Amino acid sequence: MSRWRYFFKRLLLSIPVLFLVMTLIFVILRMGPLDPVAAILGPDAGAASGNRIREQLGLNQPLWKQYVDYMWSLLTFDLGQSWVVQENRKVTTLLRIFGPRTLWLGFWAILLPLFVGIPLGFYGGLNPNSWGDYLASSGGIIWLAMPNFWLSIMLLMVLRRSDGGGLFGFDWYTFGPNTESIIGSPPLDFFVLTDWASLGVLSVPTGVNFDPTGLFVAIKVILPPAIVLGSASMATELRIGRTAILETINSNYVETAKAKGLPSRVIVWKHVFRNAMIPLLPVITTEAFLLIGGSVIVEVIFNINGIGALFFQAATQGDLPLAGALLFIFTLIIIGLNILQDLLYTILDPRVGYD
Amino acid sequence: MAVAGCGQGNGNGDGNGNGDGNGNGDDPTATEMEGPVLATEAQKAQDAWEKYQNNQAPDQEEARNEAFVTVEEAVRDDMVLLPLYHRLGERFSYDWASVPKRGSLGSHRQQLQNATVDTSSDQKSENVLNLRNAPMSSLDPIQSTDTASGIVIGQMYENLTNYKNGIATQLENQLATEVEVSDDLLTYTFTLEEGVEYHKGGEVTAADFVYAFRRLAESPNSQRANFVLDELGVEHETETVTVTPTAEDGEPSEEERLVPGSLAVEATGEYTLEMTLMSPQPFALDILAYDSFAAIPEGYVGDVEGYDGEVTQDEFSTSVANGCGPFQLNEWVPDDHAQVDRFDNYHGSTAELDSVHWQIISDDNAYWTAINERNLDVFGIPTTFYNPDNVEAEQDDLGRQVGTYGPLENGDTVNYLGVPELTTFYVAWNVPQAPKAVRQAVAYVTDHQQLIDEVFKGRGQPAFSFTPPGMWPTGTDGYNEWVENWPYARNETDRESATQVLNEAGFTSDDPFEITLTTYDSEVFQQFGQITRDKLSGTGVSLNLEKAPFNTLISRGQSGELAFYSLGWIWSWVSPAYGLFGFEPKNTDTSTMPAETNGYYLDWQVGLEDEG
Numbered sequence: 001m002s003r004w005r006y007f008f009k010r011l012l013l014s015i016p017v018l019f020l021v022m023t024l025i026f027v028i029l030r031m032g033p034l035d036p037v038a039a040i041l042g043p044d045a046g047a048a049s050g051n052r053i054r055e056q057l058g059l060n061q062p063l064w065k066q067y068v069d070y071m072w073s074l075l076t077f078d079l080g081q082s083w084v085v086q087e088n089r090k091v092t093t094l095l096r097i098f099g100p101r102t103l104w105l106g107f108w109a110i111l112l113p114l115f116v117g118i119p120l121g122f123y124g125g126l127n128p129n130s131w132g133d134y135l136a137s138s139g140g141i142i143w144l145a146m147p148n149f150w151l152s153i154m155l156l157m158v159l160r161r162s163d164g165g166g167l168f169g170f171d172w173y174t175f176g177p178n179t180e181s182i183i184g185s186p187p188l189d190f191f192v193l194t195d196w197a198s199l200g201v202l203s204v205p206t207g208v209n210f211d212p213t214g215l216f217v218a219i220k221v222i223l224p225p226a227i228v229l230g231s232a233s234m235a236t237e238l239r240i241g242r243t244a245i246l247e248t249i250n251s252n253y254v255e256t257a258k259a260k261g262l263p264s265r266v267i268v269w270k271h272v273f274r275n276a277m278i279p280l281l282p283v284i285t286t287e288a289f290l291l292i293g294g295s296v297i298v299e300v301i302f303n304i305n306g307i308g309a310l311f312f313q314a315a316t317q318g319d320l321p322l323a324g325a326l327l328f329i330f331t332l333i334i335i336g337l338n339i340l341q342d343l344l345y346t347i348l349d350p351r352v353g354y355d
Numbered sequence: 356m357a358v359a360g361c362g363q364g365n366g367n368g369d370g371n372g373n374g375d376g377n378g379n380g381d382d383p384t385a386t387e388m389e390g391p392v393l394a395t396e397a398q399k400a401q402d403a404w405e406k407y408q409n410n411q412a413p414d415q416e417e418a419r420n421e422a423f424v425t426v427e428e429a430v431r432d433d434m435v436l437l438p439l440y441h442r443l444g445e446r447f448s449y450d451w452a453s454v455p456k457r458g459s460l461g462s463h464r465q466q467l468q469n470a471t472v473d474t475s476s477d478q479k480s481e482n483v484l485n486l487r488n489a490p491m492s493s494l495d496p497i498q499s500t501d502t503a504s505g506i507v508i509g510q511m512y513e514n515l516t517n518y519k520n521g522i523a524t525q526l527e528n529q530l531a532t533e534v535e536v537s538d539d540l541l542t543y544t545f546t547l548e549e550g551v552e553y554h555k556g557g558e559v560t561a562a563d564f565v566y567a568f569r570r571l572a573e574s575p576n577s578q579r580a581n582f583v584l585d586e587l588g589v590e591h592e593t594e595t596v597t598v599t600p601t602a603e604d605g606e607p608s609e610e611e612r613l614v615p616g617s618l619a620v621e622a623t624g625e626y627t628l629e630m631t632l633m634s635p636q637p638f639a640l641d642i643l644a645y646d647s648f649a650a651i652p653e654g655y656v657g658d659v660e661g662y663d664g665e666v667t668q669d670e671f672s673t674s675v676a677n678g679c680g681p682f683q684l685n686e687w688v689p690d691d692h693a694q695v696d697r698f699d700n701y702h703g704s705t706a707e708l709d710s711v712h713w714q715i716i717s718d719d720n721a722y723w724t725a726i727n728e729r730n731l732d733v734f735g736i737p738t739t740f741y742n743p744d745n746v747e748a749e750q751d752d753l754g755r756q757v758g759t760y761g762p763l764e765n766g767d768t769v770n771y772l773g774v775p776e777l778t779t780f781y782v783a784w785n786v787p788q789a790p791k792a793v794r795q796a797v798a799y800v801t802d803h804q805q806l807i808d809e810v811f812k813g814r815g816q817p818a819f820s821f822t823p824p825g826m827w828p829t830g831t832d833g834y835n836e837w838v839e840n841w842p843y844a845r846n847e848t849d850r851e852s853a854t855q856v857l858n859e860a861g862f863t864s865d866d867p868f869e870i871t872l873t874t875y876d877s878e879v880f881q882q883f884g885q886i887t888r889d890k891l892s893g894t895g896v897s898l899n900l901e902k903a904p905f906n907t908l909i910s911r912g913q914s915g916e917l918a919f920y921s922l923g924w925i926w927s928w929v930s931p932a933y934g935l936f937g938f939e940p941k942n943t944d945t946s947t948m949p950a951e952t953n954g955y956y957l958d959w960q961v962g963l964e965d966e967g
Contacts, residue, residue, distance in 0.1 A: 084492075085490070085492075086492075086673075086689045086690075087492050087493050087498070087672060088493070088668070088669045088672045088673055089669075089673055089689065094689070097688060097689060097691075098689075098690070152720070153720050156720055156721075156724050160724045160727050160728060160764075161764070163727075163728065163765065173728075180728070180730060181724070181725060181728050181730050182724060182728070183716070183721040183724050183725060184691075184714065184721075184725075185691055300717065300718045300721075301718050301720050301721060302721060303714075303716050303717070303718060303721035303725075305690040305691050305715070309690070309717075310690070313490070313690075316876070316904055317904070317905075318904060318907070
């Protein structure tokens with residue numbers, strides 16, 4: 001089987017997975033202990049309005065019909081509206097408001113550990129059992145052991161006390177671009193599309209307003225929560241990167257390359273790093289899954305109000321239409337990440353598909 | 356009622372869940388002659404409530420007050436509900452912000468046109484008052500039920516009457532200039548202020564009120580139709596319609612519906628409004644001060660018969676507001692912030708502030724951070740970060756604590772205002788599932804003061820009655836006497852009396868009565884549960900604890916599945932009846948909830964004589 005055929009097979013396989021997960025979501029939401037009608041009504045409303053809501057939600061339809069409607073509306077991306085958490089707002093509107101914040105946070109929470117964790121791990125692997133290696137490895141273990149909620153609270157406390165120069169002798173608020181607060185949503189309006197031109201059916205942005213200061217502010221605001229959120233990944237990537245390098249360095253082909261007289265720079269860049277990335281890849285993508293779930297607590301403590309916090313509210317307040325739609329989006333993201341992982345494997349590892 | 360936003364959803368899935376809530380088979384019921392005593396005072400409560408209803412004239416206030424106290428007595432003696440605490444509303448403010456002192460109805464009843472900030476101070480560059488808010492649900496006055504939305508709505512919309520600064524004793528006319536009540540106490544004639552402008556243009560007229568009240572009663576989006584139809588009791592007609600459900604297996608059912616346009620509210624002139632009630636309502640003007648009775652331009656939203664609407668209800672509840680209040684909507688970004696700007700054509704004295712900005716913050720750590728960054732001008736302090744020793748305050752003539760609090764983490768000392776609020780948080784029982792002795796035993800071991808000191812660092816007032824002391828029907832002396840006579844060991848833990856009353860009913864430490872306390876996600880009630888469980892162990896009651904999300908708790912309560920539960924009540928206007936109506940034993944029948952009855956989930960009607 002060729003590598004690309006393998007990839008497309010994996011792509012096709014994700015379709016039944018998507019159906020299975022959606023069915024599962026349907027079963028959990030419709031048959032679970034939460035009554036969406038009671039959630040919407042609150043403590044003092046009459047039965048008449050209860051029936052009306054039941055009708056609007058389609059809860060008085062036969063179950064099979066509810067199932068078909070539900071699947072169809074999800075597949076056509078008709079996500080409905082929130083009923084409790086943000087009454088009357090369309091889920092797509094909510095995604096447009098809340099989504100970018102989580103994406104911005106997630107982006108930095110994945111990027112930061114990549115650029116800190118992997119280099120440190122590679123450094124440790126290339127210089128095993130040196131003092132630098134010990135420092136990096138044990139630092140990684142301690143970092144990993146600190147839970148996110150605790151780290152968030154500590155970071156908030158240290159940073160807010162730096163107003164006017166604190167514990168560490170620098171003022172976070174005036175460090176780099178000025179910020180008024182270390183909590184709240186990052187201002188994501190530094191990049192605005194102002195004009196659109198239509199080319200046939202396509203709309204093409206022609207006017208772009210980019211504000212570099214705004215970009216720096218948005219980065220600065222997201223840094224503390226991103227560091228917390230990425231902390232666990234950073235440590236894991238460090239540990240696995242180190243092991244992977246050690247294994248590769250001691251493998252036969254590296255010995256052979258050395259014997260051939262290849263310069264060590266070429267050996268490290270062409271043979272060691274590339275092969276060490278193979279075990280790291282699933283770690284990185286798996287961490288990305290975890291970030292979706294893990295972002296809830298960080299978003300709440302830093303008051304970022306992203307998708308994580310929204311989903312938490314929807315789930316705890318019985319807003320089933322919203323919770324279901326968000327679960328569907330999460331499923332899509334996870335399946336997408338899986339496909340991305342397969343794609344990267346296909347590119348990185350020539351052995352993929354041989355069987 | 357706010358829903359606590361913490362804790363995982365482990366109310367139902369963790370094994371100790373719902374199984375024992377509805378196992379009625381073993382529970383004694385009222386019809387079993389051998390069973391333990393369930394209720395003896397229900398008839399007394401029923402009679403007292405009927406006495407209140409039959410004495411609505413202004414000169415019969417004494418009889419009404421007597422009836423209220425009698426209901427409280429019946430509740431206390433049967434111990435169907437144990438009040439725990441009345442909340443102390445606290446407000447802290449930095450020196451550069453000045454907001455008039457508010458009253459016991461809560462910060463959501465205070466309009467902010469008289470608030471100022473000192474822009475010459477180092478910390479303020481903009482003439483904007485920065486506040487914090489909880490997540491809001493809706494901007495539509497007839498739809499919102501949470502205080503977070505009410506805070507914002509109250510700045511934009513106005514009513515016929517208003518409690519000035521949320522102070523219970525300062526009910527005043529707002530858009531009405533004159534009110535006349537007919538001799539039979541049923542017809543109210545309001546004269547409206549002329550020349551009051553809406554934010555988006557146009558004048559407030561009597562027809563607008565007719566439309567606004569119709570929306571409140573008829574709109575499918577109304578969450579408070581019962582306020583105008585039942586609480587206020589405006590005359591209206593109903594018709595019986597047959598509803599055919601869309602489901603194939605559903606039976607067509609008959610339903611009582613309000614006849615559109617039949618509400619007895621009429622514009623008799625451009626500025627005169629006439630309203631007719633079904634029976635006298637001594638608190639009518641108080642009820643009209645509630646958010647939902649606000650004026651909106653006639654036909655603005657098309658969700659009642661006969662109007663197309665200029666905006667959809669979706670827009671009206673999320674992005675467009677059109678009232679005549681001192682501030683107009685700038686924007687509301689859900690869960691992030693909301694802002695209102697000064698309305699220059701306001702009919703009263705125009706606001707001093709340019710804007711009021713609410714940062715929406717749910718988490719305590721984030722809140723505390725924003726406070727110490729001086730990004731909030733007026734705020735509360737989360738209990739975790741609160742230190743009772745930092746308060747220095749004196750009582751004013753309205754019973755409020757006025758003084759300073761400090762230092763905060765950033766070293767600042769801020770202004771302090773503590774207001775006893777018209778709220779009652781309580782635990783209550785479903786009578787058929789909890790013998791009287793068990794209920795009384797819990798009352799005996801509950802030490803109110805200890806609970807408040809240990810759980811809330813002293814930020815509350817012990818509650819010995821459902822009606823808060825601030826509106827006790829027989830005044831302060833009457834209330835003090837009531838507290839003196841509290842029969843269940845006031846502010847101490849009396850395990851002896853608890854054991855004795857349980858033993859008499861046949862429950863012993865070897866053969867205890869098992870009961871489950873269901874609380875919603877509230878740290879306070881969970882701690883109450885743990886403390887009470889420990890105090891009860893060995894007396895003859897074995898208490899299990901269980902947690903359920905707020906809305907699950909409500910729906911289980913309505914279906915009569917809760918034996919012992921925790922909830923709170925917040926008064927929307929200053930009438931004991933608004934809290935006590937839920938005790939009328941006939942109104943506590945959970946089998947007819949939520950359609951015909953809407954009392955507390957007590958099933959106290961099993962103690963009525965005519966029910967045998």
